[in-house]
Amino acid sequence: MINIEELKKKALERIDDAKSLKDLDDIRVNYFGKKGEITFIMQSFKDMAAEERKELGKIVNDARQSIEEHIKNRYEKFNELVLNEKLKHEAIDVSLPSKKVGIGHYHPCTIVFNDVKNIFEKMGYSVVTGPEIEYDEYNFEKLNIEKGHPARDEQDTFYINEKVLLRTQTSPVQARVMEKGKLPICIISAGRVFRSDSVDATHSPTFHQIEGLVVDDNISFTDLKGTLTNFAKSFFGENIKTRFRPHHFPFTEPSAEMDVSCFKCGGKGCRFCKNEGWIEILGCGMVNPRVYELCGLNKDKCQGFAFGMGIERLALLKYEIDDMRLLYENDTRFLCQFD
């Protein structure tokens, strides 16, 4: 009788000694092939008595199982080695430059506009737009800037003809909204405006404004202050302080300019804020009753505020850009810095 234990022991040793996947395959054939040793033993079972077969069968089966398992383990080990070899071979230089996905960038003015817009949209404001080439009537007359007012001097305004001009402000959109006569009004209007300023580091004949208008029957100056202080904190940071200074605009009364505490020095005074500790951000005020009249609203039933700011100015401040001309040059190395 063949010593099964001996056979098993030898088989396991041979498996351990196998040097390659081919060795392992040879071993498998040697034991489990058609003429394999285990196959031979199993075939010899049919000549045995049932009792003997059962006893021997169990032993052989155990041996077969452990040999097969051993082959399998060994096989996996070999595969792992081969795989490791392959992976090692596939190694790359991870310090090589990336293949750029190259997502483009919005213009800094768009980014600032979106930031401002998002803040006001969260407060419930709707965005409205209007024509860039506008009637004198909307750009000036309905906003209490009558003929002969210095603000509409040819020096400042580009005219197409006597009645049509390039809007000098986004406020005509406010006039168009008020004219519709539906209260409450809670809008921001934004867009391109034009003034006859020669191109230099701080002037451009084209720039962008964003304006707001809130009108109902009971809106007050304290509402204006609260709204714009909220805006300033959202835009510049929670620690910013605001200051409202009396000013003058033809379409608001009382009027104010809002300064924010210098975000570089915190208000102590530095070069950035010209030692004032404050930086001028926007103009605002309570809509002048005369404007309600001019836009066909009942001046006794309307009370509201308006404000407006220059987007380029905010962008220059936010990113500390020292020359406005960079905004219209479109050098991709400049543009790709903004997100």
Place this chain on the structure above:
Amino acid sequence: MKASNYFLKYYVKDLDVSGKEFAEAITLTGTKIETYEKLNINLEKIIVVRLDKVEKHPDADKLVVCKVNTGSDVIQIVTGAPNVYEGMLCPAVLVGGKVAASAHDHDEHPNGISIKAGKLRGVESFGMLCSIDELGRPADLYGGSDGIFDMSNLNCKPGDDAIKVLHLDDTLYDFEITSNRIDCYSVIGIAKEVAATFNKSFMMPKMTFSPKFSDKKYIEIEVRDKDLCPLFSTRFIKNIKIAESPEWLKDCLRAVGIRPINNIVDITNFVMMEFGQPMHAYDYDTIRGKKIIVKRANNGDKFTTLDGQVRELDNTMLTICDGEGAIGLAGIMGGENTMITDSCKNLLFEAANFNGTNIRLSSKKLGLRTEASNLFEKGLDPNNAIKAINRACALIEDLGCGEICEDFIYVYPDENKNVNKTIEVSADKINSLLGTNISPNDMKKILDKIDLITEISNNNLKINVPTIRKDINNYADVAEEVMRFYGYDKAGETIPNLKISPKVLTNKELIENIAMEIATYNGFNEAMNYSFESKKVYDLLRFKPDAIERNYITIQNPLGEEFQVMRTQLANGILKSLATNFNRKIKSAKLFELANIYLPKDKEIKILPDERKTFILGGYGKELDFYVFKGYAEEFISKSHVIGKISFVKNENIEYMHPGRTADIFVDDVKVGYVGEVHELVAKNYEINTKVYILQFDIPLIIEKSNFVFKYKEVSKFPKSERDLSMTVPKDITVDKIENVFTERGGKLLESFELFDIYEGEQIGKGLKSVAYNLSFCSKDHSLTAEEVDSIINKIINGLNSLGIELRK
């Protein structure tokens, strides 16, 4: 508007703050300080000295050694100035003190120069005698001498503080005056604001005088053009004595940068500063016919102004004439023929009021802007002019420079109409507008102190508004005055209580957002270009003379030729921007712009033009070609949920595009854009020596064609069957013909197809190309059998065959 602390204190005697504290407080009540400057900055230990002895330096020809009396001591100072003499009083800085650097080396010594004891060529010197320049003041305001400043004529003695004697212990403020506060273009106007801000009392200057004689006919005034001259008033002064002004007056003028001339000129300048009212002084004896006529000039009239320039006038300009001709340009400048000279004996003062707009236009046409025209063009108050002319006479009397005639001759047609107005408003209305709770009494207190005298009855305010406050017309104006002195900072902060309905994004906003996203996701940076450009760009873009794009809107008063017309295309902007990048040697650049073009609707632009939002993408670089840009187009169209059949149709007729590499983009039969390579000649015109690609969409048309209301399409859970078709195609058949066959014959089981190879070459045969497609078939409810797919493929092949296309074996 400039005013100094010293000047302001004439009217607000108790003003006790200056510098930063003053600037902050007055800014918060609405008169913003732009800048302020302490005149004695960098000046330390500077006293008046007397030069007791002036001797030659033993070793230097250009130096002198002075024995200097400091009032308590005699010290030795060496100086190089040639104008010193024994007995001279002058300023000296003592050892340990400081002087300002003179104007030409100020940048080197921004903090002044410290003075130490030293030796000059072996002789000890214990200080420095000073020029006016070294005291930080412009020499031309002090007679122009650049030697040691001579104080011998001033009321001072050795040991006095020279800074105090020269009134340099002063601060000069530059105020930003808002356009509504015409009254604040005067020291008095500002002084009133100052008094109210600091709760001090305000005192008007003396405007009374004792006339010496009467002459009811010293002049006859005729105002012919009353629309341009609401007031013309005169005063007559006899036996004038032209002399220097007293130091206090000169120092007031010098502090604000006006050079003292003589008492008469100084008085008119001083009163102009005080009241914001320009005045003019004529040599009375040169006025012909003792007559003044105010009238418009005739076209072509010539007139010599007192600066010696000959001016050509037109019939819109107002002149002051005497019996024979013009003697002044109203509100702008007087004439050479009647100007005050040293020999002048008698003078006529004019204080008038002119139409501001007319003065502005005339001054602009003449290219002549003066202090006077700058003030008149703001639109002044006639009543203030009368105060000013009386003030000038009071000064004439005080300075003893002439005899004033008792008679006041003037023309003032609306004298009875130009009176104080009354505004009535309830305190509640003001509090409602401001969101405050200020008592009527507190409002009255505030209004009274700025000359808005107020009566209260039953919570109602009745406010008397003086004519000089042209800016106060309604309750909101009154509310602002209350708020300014109550304090903008004292008002609380609240949030409006509004019933606002939620907003939804419009299709326009959605499409614009998609455009921005598609562009940036595909690596385009956002560009911004001006809306106006030169007409010449239409030549650069090779537009034909009759091209519709040349139908642009022209700006009447452009900044220059390069900003003259409103753009009708965005190609120029994007090409110009790409050129900037190319010239700077940037290897590849992709830019987009989403902006308006302006298309006129009528010839005269009586109605507003069509402002079309246009989306343009442009780029150059080796990774780009037509098909990459076509891909961007498809992505945008797909994301925009455009409904309809999309086709790219070759267009050979876009002037600035490559005729063989440009396609119009159609949705059904509507052209929504184009894509292609820029014409080589145009790229050259922009100095871009490489291939440039452009893709452009008309946003309004895309909005029209898009629909964001849609239902999802079921996705099959069964596997796809794929077939490759490799075919030989006559060269002139474009692949869209093949794809039409697929879509027409593929039925709903054909899920998609994709071109994976296209080839032309000898082995294919002349006039032929090889095209290979991969087709995917799928059913929603079962796995397709080979037979099902084959039958569709056969149908497709039949269709292809009819186009002359053969399958490759």
